[in-house]
Amino acid sequence: MNPKLFVAQRLSAFVLAAAVAVHLATILYAVRGGLSAGEILARTHGNLAFALFYAAFVIAVAVHAPIGLRNVLREWTPWRGRSLDIALALFSLLLLALGLRAVYAVYV
């Protein structure tokens, strides 16, 4: 792992540590007596703070997960080099696209 990926992984981990905590705390707080899909959407529609928070969460995931997966693949398989980097860059884009699409869908 080159130093830039190392820094990117650590920085995204800082974001994730906070984001996961907020995410879980929000779930525990909001669910309490049960929560329907309609009630969730009612809270998220047009809520810019919600959209920005989860967009940041998704971006951190898209940075963090492929770097970690790259390390695992390098250690456990003989896969190395450019094809590995390209595959994981595509995986990052996939996570980004799926995540941001979901955030957008519950925002609008």
Add this chain to the structure above:
Amino acid sequence: MTQSASALEIEVWRGAEEGSFQTFKTPRREHQTVLDVVTEIQREQDPTLSYRFACRVGICGSCAMVVNGRPRWTCRTRVSEVLENGNHIRLEPLRNLPIVKDLTVEMTAFFDKWKNARGYFEPGEKPAGDFAVVKPDSKKRRAVDESIECIGCGVCYSACDVVEWDKDYLGPAALNRAWTLVNDVRDQGNAARLDAISKSEGCQACHTHMNCTQFCPKGIAPTYSIAGLKRKVWWRAFWGIS
């Protein structure tokens, strides 16, 4: 007591990468070390047994082997410390290095990695004009003190899981040596050294399993040296500070 009636049962690896264990029986003696046992087998029972030693007192680091699954200096390991099932010991060559024969491994890769980690003093283009003043209680000097006593025995390298997964990983000993030089105020080669130890096979690959730290016969903690290197690499990549 010089000799006991109960014989030791010693399983010894014979061959190279392909091979098998051969069992020897030797007398149990008071205070005998595992190296004593190997020497006795070689001198009294099978002169073709290959192993390596020099000083016999924990200075040279050449007699390291895997004893009952754990890498150790055999000269500083008493038989009484490691016996299993009363009288059994299993001896293997160090792991993660090619086996030359029996208990002898080829250590070229291990020492090449010290070079690859630039684990040697770089005086710089111009020699220093005067003696460097290094206060013994300075932070850098204390960091050096904690990691300087390595004698290159290969025990940590044998114990390291990451070396086992990734044969290119520089390993605890080479990175530990790099850390002593990073903290050497006289050294002029840190930019190149930090480049060398922060590639894919460098310090960031360490999983902090701490096997090196657990098994180092000198009580060095290469894990902390590697953590120090990670911090250096982090600040250098983040702020350009080296």
